Amino acid sequence: MTQDDTLVRKSVLTTVVVVIAFTLAAPFGTATVGATTTPPSDTDEYAVVQGDECYTIKPIGDGHLTAEEFYDYRDPDTEPSSHSYSSHGTRHLQENDASLLFLHEGGDGLSLGVVHDRHGGGSEGGAATMTFTDLPENGEWVVEDDAYADRDDEFSHRNGSSRITWVYGANRTDGGVFNGGLDDEFSITIQPRFNEDAAFQQYDGELTDWQVISGNSTGHERISLNMNQPIEIRSGGCTSYAVSELDIDESVTTGESTAVEATVENNGVYAETFTVPITVDGEVVDEQEVTLEPGETATVSSSVTLEEAGTHTVGVANETMDVTADDGEQLPGFGVGVALAALLIAFVARVRP
Template sequence: MSGNRLLVVFVAGLLAASAITGVAPLAAGNTAQDASPESYVIEQGTYCEPIEPLQTSQTVESFYDYRNHVTHPDTDPEDRQYSSYGTTHLQEDDTSILMLHEGTDGMSLVMVHDQLHGNSSGGIVTFDIVGLPSESEWVVQDDKYEAETNMVEWDSGDGWAYASWIWRDARTDGGAIQGGLGDEFAVTIQPGFNEASDFHENESLHDPEWHEDGEIDSWEFLSGDADDPERFELALDEPVTIRTGACDEPSVTYDRTDDGFTASVTGVSGGDPITLRPSNDSNDNGSFDRIDVTGLEEDAAFSFENGQPAGTDSPHEVASLSNLTVTSDHDDVSATVAFSVSADTLEEIGYHPEDVALYATDGTEWTESNATVVDDSGGSYQFEADVDSLEALVIAPTQDAEPIDEESDALPSPGVAHVAVSIATLLALAAVTRRYRGDR
């Protein structure tokens, strides 16, 4: 048998074994999502400006350099004033600064309020940050320690992060978010400065007057040189969106509701595909990661609510893993939906990845769409499926799926199936080779 024929046997065996396991060989991934972004913009209303991350050779934690009695117990109290020491060259009195930081640990979103050892009285600010990648989390929290004088509130969920800060004179507050910002993203900050803060006239605080009625009167985005960046002035009372891409591309502004997210799409032209980030807080079994909407010819608004529309039954009475209700002022759109299901969930309910489908309804009937596995790393299976309507989406087993026989082998973990297939095929190839050599 020639080397070429052996290669044919190997490839055929790999494809056959993949079919047996029920997991198709994976593509390299969605290049639109996996490629590193080349440009960023900041938007507020009709204002848009190209921006650049501040690049340093530090982690974001070192760049921010937050110090208090817990983080620096052996330091002189004057050098641990519950503030950011690494950004003092960027700080200004009564000013909140915002920036992207690109360091040794990747891309982060950083915010710092006021100036350390400055002349301000203090302040109160609330940020609700919506549309974040699922991996995002607070990695720097100014302040985060146990004491009744620490009144800062922190919260987060899948796709959002929240903070309300209160600080006294000559100090700073703020934080940094990291995770998933190395890929494409669009994140909206809904600000609450001064009287718009959740802490304004909040008598439940330990000391509502801690900030001595100090105010933030300027909000700036910093871009470019980490030592002497360009500064873009922002309005204090309007949301700001930071995203990958260019100013002539469609924009999405997110807001958080009690049950999910809203997304307002502007600048649409020529049926551009629009990537939307739905909400996922209500269900750990399956998550909706991304919805790429096509067919929009004009600006549109979408509302994402976790759960199934009231009065609707599950599609074909299958047990759903996750539900999403989508309300829009545009009904004639189609979409590619990216979603995930954990390997533990599939094993618990006794189904293979190929048994997973996405169901969509236009309000009258459910349509089952084939779901393709595009990644199986990180303990979960990532799928994509095309749908022709968006009123409601359900992740569930296919209609003809049958649970795995309890006597059969357990469901392989993500990634393991491909390794097992490759090993088995290589062993088969080795056996064929040995036999061929023995026959010569």
Template sequence: MASRSGSRPNTDRRSFLVATGAALAGGALATGTASAVESAPYHLSQGDQCVPLQPLQGDDPVEAFYDYRRDRDSSYGTRSLQQPNTSVLFLYEGPDGVSLVAVHGALGGNGDGGSITFDISGLPSSGDWIVRDDSYDGPNRYDRWEIDGDSATVDWTWDGRRADGAVYGPLGDDVSVEIDPAFNERAALYGDHYEGNVSNWQALSGDLDDPTRTSLDRSTPLRIESGSCPTTSTMATSSTTSETTTARPSSGESTTATGMETTGGESSGNEDDLQRILDGLSRFFDWLSQLFDRFARFAERYL
């Protein structure tokens, strides 16, 4: 029986893709994926942990990307990033530069709403509050904004069907912004209008369509700065799976992304070194798996 004439080229191209993927993986192993992560243009530090931040990139200006609409007093443009009972924090890079974005809750979600207070300092003079969600005048506007130069105190509260948040930008080149959070009962407006609880605080980084989510400690201040993580900091493990390791505060506690399970205790130096090695290997294999997944999708689409 005669063989199909097109089978050989397809096989050759698939073999080429596999070989190329293996070569890329080998190169990543030689250089170390940690170096690629550490070279992110920004980082977030909380306690003794550091999270590399790669801005989520889009073609729209940040105000259009956020897409605040008065009919629901919420961000429509960030719906793919929103999660019920969750607050997300990330950098967005559009045609006008890099901006800081915070989104609380989920529009149209089934959460319980919530209340958060952020004391923010170190805001660069190059920027401004591009979006204040909410800032309209009316009896149903409960959020409170106190702005004083490079500092601001924002009290948010929202119901479970809507979202809240803000955008500040552009940040410029030299960034050092600190956020001191107060969630749930510690927030200024908790119980005044809504009593829902925010169960998770996440930092997003990387791909706008599929960002890496790192869970943060809701009771510890954080700082977002230009440049890669300091070499003396411990890299926070992050993952796109349902359970994400928290950036641990200085007490040595860690919390999963669910915010429900907490383990504490001091580790010896050797155990810390071993954990850092295991974390690095975990990040590498996660990256390697994503790389081969992308090659597989490419092969299925074009071959």
């Protein structure tokens, strides 16, 4: 045997050993994905909380019109002008004897809007007083309906709070729009007083419904609120939780059950019951319910069975990892590691002088 032959055989032997080492190490053991927060709620979702009820809402608007353009308040001094002293841009939302609350996404960011009654709807007018607290300091009421001199409405603003009383006659609207600071996290409390409970009342008409408007794929939907209770409107949907420490075997056998565990934390401000989905390749295969106080964590456990060989994506909520399923048919009775070890023994025996 020449020296060159010896070097070649040693090189091949080293390669085989490295391949065996990687093969034996790779498929075994478990993997844990940790410390990655996965909020399941849409970033464009917001919540209206009243008593024990929580409603997830989305903004309306096309993202282009500013709050002032969308509301489109008109009086004899505006352009375009009108003697209606009303909102023309929200006519598709307005309802007789209803007070509306909405979030608007426009060219100037997110805004909070209020409009009472319906322009030209035949109502007899109305009155409402609302106190807004914890308004963002860098925001302002960009629309005050009405805005003319010597108006009957009263707008009082101080240190992140506003107290507004609206009174309006037949066939008109009143309202306003607050813009600024709402693109960050916020939580605003609104205390309503309608009709004879308002600070003052000048007309015979009455508001009979308080609604929050939420955007959806077909336009908008309405949610009726209790007219006698305050609400909180805040960023984030009603369900707000995070998933971390996803734990599952990286390699499993087809047809056999394997455990899945993850940590769930309530990162909202209310006690909530969450339905946490367990998924395989994007399809929900199980759901686990967990009730948590704010800041509390719990471990959710389940199991999955992969019926087909190959790589699959297993997840808890939006936290996922890839799992390889082996049906054992490639090298029956042994396994890749054992087969390569046998290959190494045979090779050593052959090259031994």
